């Protein structure tokens with residue numbers, strides 16, 4: 001059996017990660033590949049329960065508590081879903097993973113990148129994706145999409161101040177600069193089909209369709 005790949009979509013709120021993850025999964029399945037589609041925080045019953053706690057506005061988790069909860073959710077997700085799928089040789093497409101903790105809890109919050117990675121080593125054997133698509137689009141275009149999807153109803157983390165989200169975006173950019181082998185920057189402006197085409201161009205070598 002050919003070995004599957006672990007692919008993640010990262011980026012700020014509402015940039016189109018879920019939409020592109022769906023389109024990529026359909027494209028891979030259309031080529032006969034076994035693909036597990038999942039998301040973070042979540043993906044397993046335990047991690048989805050932690051997701052509800054994390055995003056609930058009634059709780060005032062600080063970024064330290066957040067980082068621990070995200071790491072716990074990820075540990076369950078890797079143990080029960082992602083790890084076994086990769087062991088079976090399947091592909092895994094995940095909407096957010098460790099880089100979101102690095103960008104939000106370290107970049108946006110008060111943890112260092114090393115501390116977040118240490119938790120990841122403890123919780124999830126330091127599993128890293130093979131390919132990470134970092135989606136980026138102009139702020140006004142994303143604001144329009146979020147407004148159409150959510151109105152004014154952001155969740156606990158999405159509703160944090162703009163300055164927090166600007167630090168998150170900057171940290172994502174830095175992560176991509178320090179790991180150009182893994183990160184693929186995707187211009188997420190335009191229609192979903194436009195963006196999907198850019199993703200598929202970048203995927204071509206991994207699915208044997210490169211020049």
Ligand SMILES: Nc1ncnc2c1ncn2[C@@H]1O[C@H](COP(=O)(O)OP(=O)(O)OP(=O)(O)O)[C@@H](O)[C@H]1O
Nearest residue numbers: 012013014015016017018019020145149190191192
């Ligand atoms: N290229 C696009 N052009 C216009 N609208 C889009 C595009 N991609 C996604 N959308 C719409 O924008 C909204 C946000 O998209 P999506 O849920 O895929 O983003 P996300 O990055 O996964 O969001 P979140 O960070 O909240 O999980 C949705 O309503 C979606 O239908």
Ligand SMILES: Cc1cn([C@H]2C[C@H](O)[C@@H](COP(=O)(O)O)O2)c(=O)[nH]c1=O
Nearest residue numbers: 040041070096097100101104105157158
């Ligand atoms: C995995 C992960 C996520 N977050 C934040 C990012 C978003 O604000 C929410 C998840 O909501 P989405 O609609 O699924 O994008 O959680 C984070 O802060 N740290 C993480 O590791």
